[in-house]
Amino acid sequence: MTNPSILILPGDGIGPEVMAEVRKVIDWYGVKRDMVFNVTEDLVGGVAYDAHGTPLHDDTMEKAQQVDAVLLGAVGGPKYDDLDFSVKPERGLLRLRKEMDLFSNLRPAQCFDALADFSSLKRDVVAGLDIMIVRELTSGIYFGEPRGIFEEGNERVGINTQRYTESEIDRVARSAFELARRRGNKVCSMEKANVMESGILWREVVQKVHDEDYQDVELSHMYADAGAMQLCRWPKQFDVIVTDNLFGDLLSDAAAMLTGSLGMLPSASLGAPMANGRPKALYEPVHGSAPDIAGTGKANPIACVLSFAMALRYSFDHGDEATRLEDAVEKVLADGLRTADLLGEDGVNPVSTSQMGDAIVAALDASL
Ligand code: NAD
Numbered sequence: 001m002t003n004p005s006i007l008i009l010p011g012d013g014i015g016p017e018v019m020a021e022v023r024k025v026i027d028w029y030g031v032k033r034d035m036v037f038n039v040t041e042d043l044v045g046g047v048a049y050d051a052h053g054t055p056l057h058d059d060t061m062e063k064a065q066q067v068d069a070v071l072l073g074a075v076g077g078p079k080y081d082d083l084d085f086s087v088k089p090e091r092g093l094l095r096l097r098k099e100m101d102l103f104s105n106l107r108p109a110q111c112f113d114a115l116a117d118f119s120s121l122k123r124d125v126v127a128g129l130d131i132m133i134v135r136e137l138t139s140g141i142y143f144g145e146p147r148g149i150f151e152e153g154n155e156r157v158g159i160n161t162q163r164y165t166e167s168e169i170d171r172v173a174r175s176a177f178e179l180a181r182r183r184g185n186k187v188c189s190m191e192k193a194n195v196m197e198s199g200i201l202w203r204e205v206v207q208k209v210h211d212e213d214y215q216d217v218e219l220s221h222m223y224a225d226a227g228a229m230q231l232c233r234w235p236k237q238f239d240v241i242v243t244d245n246l247f248g249d250l251l252s253d254a255a256a257m258l259t260g261s262l263g264m265l266p267s268a269s270l271g272a273p274m275a276n277g278r279p280k281a282l283y284e285p286v287h288g289s290a291p292d293i294a295g296t297g298k299a300n301p302i303a304c305v306l307s308f309a310m311a312l313r314y315s316f317d318h319g320d321e322a323t324r325l326e327d328a329v330e331k332v333l334a335d336g337l338r339t340a341d342l343l344g345e346d347g348v349n350p351v352s353t354s355q356m357g358d359a360i361v362a363a364l365d366a367s368l
Contacts, residue, residue, distance in 0.1 A: 003036045004316055005067040009044040009060070012080075012089060013289025014299035014353075015073025021301035021357025022071065022308050025325065028361050032368065033321065040067075044096070045075025045089035045289075055092030064096055068274075069315040070282045071308060072096070074289040093284075097137065100280045102269035103168070104175040105137040106310065107252035107286070109235070110326075111259040114333035118260040118342065121232070126258055131238045132183065133255055134176040135248025137269060139168045140198075142245050162198045164244065169205040175270060175279075176242035177214040182319065184239035186218045190227040190247055202244065224251065231255050262287040263300030263341045266307035268314055281315045283307040293340075297352040300339035302329055305360060328363035332356070 006026070010016035029035040042048075042060045049055050055075070064070050075089040085091070096102075111119065111129040119126045144161030151157075173189070180187045189206040191199035203221055210219045222230065224247040230237065231251065235258055243251060256265045265287065271280035285303030293299055306329065313322035333342075337359050340350040351359070 003038045004069075005038040005040070006311070007060075007063050007067040007070045008039060008041045009064075009070060010041070010073040011045040011075040011289065012047055012077045013074055013291050013294040014287075015045070015075070015289055017294070017297070017299050017353050018285065018301040018304040019071070019073045021353060021360070022304050024357050024361050025305055025308060025364070028364050029321065032365070035316075035318070035321070044072060044092045046077055046080040048092055049080065049083065049087055049089065053087070055087055055089050056095050061095065061099060064100060064282075065280075068276070068278055068281070069311045070096065070100075071304075071311065072282060072284040073304065074285065074287060076289045077291045077294070096282055097269060100269075100271050100282065101138060102271045102280060102282055103136060103138045104172050104270045104279075105135040105248065105252075106179070106268040106270065106314070107133045107135065107248075107256055108266065108306075108310075109133065109252075109255040109259050112264075112330050112333050114330070114336075115260045115264070115342065118344075119258055121258055125234065125236075129235055129259065130183075131235060131255060132179060132240045133248060133252040134172065134179065134240060134242040135252055136164075136168065136172040136242075136244050137248075138245075139164055140245035162196065162244075162246070164198050164201060166201065166205050169202050170209055171272070173206045173209040173242060174213070176240050177210065177217050180217045180240040181214075182313075185216070186220075186239035187214075188220045188222055188227070188238055188241050190222050190224040190241060190243040190251065192224055192247075193221070194223055198244075206242065227251060228254060231258070256286060261300065261341045263303055263339060264306070265303050266310050268307070268310045270314065278315050281311065283311045283315075297354065298340045298350070299353045300341050301353050301357050302339075302360075305329060305357070324364065324367050325360075328360050328367060331363045331366070332359045335359075 010019040111126040116127040141162040144163035191202040193199035309322040309325040312318040
């Protein structure tokens with residue numbers, strides 16, 4: 001059997017710095033757990049533009065379509081702000097998502113006990129929190145037609161269209177139910193069926209998928225505005241939340257920030273299963289290229305490391321090893337290690353990016 005393959009795209013700014021720490025973790029799995037990955041590395045974003053005049057070369061796109069998982073750092077930076085829209089670094093990432101048809105965006109909101117006091121909510125509301133928001137990523141109001149700003153009478157009108165087909169709802173619902181089976185076995189679907197026809201269809205299709213194929217999973221429905229309130233009031237009532245592109249954009253940002261710093265937040269974007277049964281997949285931290293701290297050794301690599309943990313779980317069927325890695329992160333935090341972003345304004349003794357990576361690897365060692 002061939003080793004599973006990973007394409008690493010470190011990108012710009014702190015991307016290569018945090019990815020270097022993930023490389024240490026990947027190497028550890030090869031040496032200590034006999035889990036060898038075929039890793040290749042390529043360019044995306046501003047560095048790809050510098051080298052090729054495009055934020056994503058066709059060859060890189062082709063490689064991304066072939067591998068079992070893509071791991072991306074971050075793209076963008078002030079150097080590229082004045083580039084034409086068509087070659088901006090972010091276009092490289094959007095092309096990957098679009099051409100790989102990554103319709104299911106997974107954003108966990110997980111609160112490590114050691115960071116519970118870092119949240120803006122009370123400790124008992126967030127401690128132990130572990131929820132997953134599944135956001136539909138390739139359709140809905142960000143893509144629907146007609147769209148644009150038009151003249152109407154003597155004024156202008158801005159139009160965007162919320163549009164969902166049954167098959168688009170069906171596939172993201174399935175992805176949420178499958179996920180729930182690997183977690184707490186509960187799905188809450190959020191829409192605005194009270195005021196939107198697309199919400200009525202959303203609710204019907206999610207219910208149908210459930211009744212036909214996932215009766216073992218507990219399903220509830222909630223209006224998205226009520227869902228936003230419940231997320232702040234008592235987030236631990238949820239396991240998996242599935243919702244559309246727009247509501248998912250808002251709800252996943254809000255939920256993620258319940259748990260603290262941007263430097264802690266991983267994500268996955270999954271597509272349809274490939275011939276080997278694995279979904280097409282892109283894993284990336286939620287944060288950007290952080291040009292304000294790039295090159296200073298201050299970046300927190302945990303979001304990127306946890307993105308690799310998601311790859312272990314969702315692309316490589318190593319849920320046990322994903323848990324080992326998450327536990328290693330938890331241990332390092334419990335031991336008091338903090339990068340600067342986890343210390344607040346007057347924090348003392350932050351560790352550097354590479355010290356945090358080394359500590360995670362040491363905690364992995366200690367787990368054996
Ligand atoms: P950002 O996420 O890069 O940074 C926001 C703030 O969070 C900064 O103060 C930064 O120092 C801090 N931060 C982010 N990640 C951190 C980490 N791992 N450790 C410690 N601190 C961290 O967002 P921004 O400043 O709005 O954008 C900077 C650039 O990144 C822009 O060019 C933007 O377009 C791009 N961007 C890319 C992505 C992506 O690649 N997915 C996402 C968002 C923004």
